[in-house]
Amino acid sequence: MKRLITILDHIRLRDKMLLLYFLCVFTPIVLTNLIFYHVTSQNVKEQRIQDITRALEQTKIEFYREFEDAMEISSIFYTDYRLNEVLEETYSHPADYIAVYDTYLRRILNSTYSPVYHSVGGITIYTDNSTLLNSGGISFIDERVKSFPWYTKIPPGRQSKPIFVRTDDSADESTDEQIHPFSLIRRMNYFYSPSGREKILKIELRMSSIREIFNNLNLQGSLFLLNERGEIEYTNDPKVDINHKSVAYSTLKMNENTMEFKTSYVLTNNLNGWSIVAAVSRDEVLYEMQEPRNFALLLTCVNMLLPTLIIIWITRSLNVRLRRILKHVKKVKNQHFELIPGTESSDEIGQLTGEFNRMTLRIKRLINDVYVADIQRKNLEIQRRHAQLNALHCQINPHFLFNALETIRMRSLIKHEDETARIIHNMARIFRNSLVWNKDRVTLQEELELIRCFLEIQQYRFGERIKYEVQASSEDLDHLIPKMVVLTLVENASIHGIEPLKHGGRIEILFGHEEGQLILTVRDNGVGMSAEQVQRLYDYMQRQEEMGERIGLQNVIYRLKLYYGNRFKLIIRSAPGEGTEIRIMIPADRDL
Structure with missing residues (x-):
């Protein structure tokens, strides 16, 4: 880390700004939109596949219903005792058959079933009873019928299992369909036939209904x-x-x-x-994936354009004024005491300019009014001023970022982008709080405000993927706790627990008070931690070493040890895939 800081110290300010831009603006926006496009595209693809699968299943069910209708009719005909008597009867005169046909057969072959079952195109009964007339749904079994392919597929003997085939006999069909119609064929031998007559039922399905089923608009x-x-x-x-x-x-x-x-x-x-x-x-x-792709590209361009213009504008303002200060500083080194022209601004660079001008005037006056011996004493004051300049220079970067956030928030309010302004305001509050360390402990109410700011930012990023609940009694809000301890635990739960989950998760923050102990609990249903990771965190509580570069939960443990020594207790419950619960118990202390 020290080596990296040393390297950064030798990079020009403009290059640092470019590096900051690419690392903090360009790369995150590109990666975020790539992830957004990938996730959205996968969801659209899976939804489309589900729609096709459901449409295919619907086609399967509707076709089976057509088949079931024919099966139901065949069962009725197959067990119709009266129909069997009519077909078995030997008629001495055609008039006798016509009378029976008019009173019974016409009704069941032409009127009863076809209107009810719209999928049935026609019903034909084939028989070798020569005393019946070959018309009105009754046909003779002759050599022509026996030559039909479907006839050869009928099971022989007493078997009555129906067959479902396409009837491709052109002499028997009067249809102009491109595909030969489906028919259900069944031998009618439910009742014993003393005459040994053969009776075959053929129920033809209406192909227009089949075609309508298979022309599914979703496929x-x-x-x-x-x-x-x-x-x-x-x-x-x-x-x-x-x-x-x-x-x-x-x-x-x-x-x-x-x-x-x-x-x-x-x-x-x-x-x-x-x-x-x-x-x-x-x-x-994949056609519907084009819309999220175009939206992701548009979103990337919009997200890139505005921050880029703002950063260029602010960076140019900083760079020009700092270069002007540097130019006059070099002149002072060569004993040219010129004041920096222009009006003073109220930001840190403006204050630095004013201090430089006052310092320049003072140095010039000291050189002119004081003896050389006294100049040596005044050099110490000049060195102190340079130290102040260096301190101010170190403050430029964080304050610049805070002012940049405030500028973006104000422009969002002007453009009525209230939600964006609120999120930026939350970020600024967290950022400002992280810069101010003049007090080590804050009230529980102040910590809760930062936690809500952070969770609102997370919800702004992930929407419904992240949910949270905060429970705290109003009686406990004035208790003092170490600054940003609970916020760090909430951040870990969000980033390491919930974000890796595809469908998001839930965070619960609970504050309680029991027997002089303040109980702080952060619970999530995220990816969880392994037993080795939990044990490693417990090990940090036993070590005695400097802070170093610890972050996250290690930082929390270290600071709790500094504040409370052995008076605090940390409990971690976690397992892979089952989430994590971290509970901290510290002495209850109020802001008196």
């Missing part, structure tokens, strides 16, 4: 319905032809920029192993 990409073998049964991609041949999804050549989302049917009747896959362009998923 700007291609959707594929895959069977248990991974073959495409339906897609909204017109480039994929699945009418003339089976197409496996794995054979499709997707763009490298494509992201895939998949949801599957598990333990469902007839759709077990089926799945829905969405192929969405990565650009579509």
Whole structure:
């Protein structure tokens, strides 16, 4: 540290200001906005992926509802005893069948179910009973029907398990759909058939409803319905032809920029192993990330421009006046006692200028009025004046920073940026308090004011990510405590405990009084500390050594030892991922 200070002593003031600008303004703003952009972009990306996943799940559920409607109708037809009697009956004359059709079949095939289930496109019963008429939803099982691909897939014998296939027989369908419609086919053998007649139920789904389900507005990409073998049964991609041949999804050549989302049917009747896959362009998923990126760039430019202009303005004012003082100091070294022109200002540089002018006049008068022997005595006074100049020079930098904060706050108030002005005012109060060490102890009320200033700044930085609660009895506000002890613990809890958490956390500051002891507690639900770290802090309480360059909690322990010796007690409870609680018990002392 001493070597670093020595190096800084040889750097020009202008270069120091540039270094201060890059380290305290430029770099923090750039890093902060980069982190902001990264976090925001990740949140937008995750939200978009969740939206796509939910939309895909919704498509899966709605398609299954269409299928369930057909299954429900098939179960009703399958167990309809009256329907089975009508289909098994041998009619001696077509008029007899027509009478039965008008009284029963017409109602169930054309009126009852289709209006209720809007997803059903048509219901057809195939039978080998030649006494029925081939019309009105009744068809004969002949060689043409037996040649249909779906007919060959019906389980043989007494099995009644329904099958769900696309019916691609053009002779049987009168549709202009691009993709052959889905149909639920089931052998109707629930009742014993003494005649051994074959009866097959085919329920065709309305493809307009299927198409509406798969044209989900939240999925700007291609959707594929895959069977248990991974073959495409339906897609909204017109480039994929699945009418003339089976197409496996794995054979499709997707763009490298494509992201895939998949949801599957598990333990469902007839759709077990089926799945829905969405192929969405990565650009579509990341499209909404452009807005936070542009906002982050704009925010960076705004945050950079105003501080840069203010720092340049203030730095130039400091540099010009200090160089002018230096110029006249060099003239004094060569016994040219010239006064620095211009009106005196009220800041430290102005005071330094006034002191220099008064010193110059006095030296000039002493040289002219006093004997050479007396000049040697006066040289001591001159050296003392130079010491004062050096002391004033050392105060320039912190006071400059305080005045800069006050200038920014006033400009914020002028521009009605009240929140920014309040935060800068809090920073100035903390900064001013850190410069004033003329009293070592403060009241609990004064410490609470600084703590609230610091926590308001943290909330301004992190918003809802950080929450806090302060509990203190009004009877304890006049107790004296070492200055900035509790504030240091709150700062550690915020920076090392809460800030690393992605979703933020909570800080509790509690003050209590018990049996002549003042109890100070700072608790957070942050990342916590390991047992080794806690033990290392306890070890500092046992060591007897100089302050050195300790910061943070080490500084607090050292100062408590200076004030109270062995009369204070420190308890640390912490574990990784479970937060940290630090409790300090000190003798209660009031400001009398």
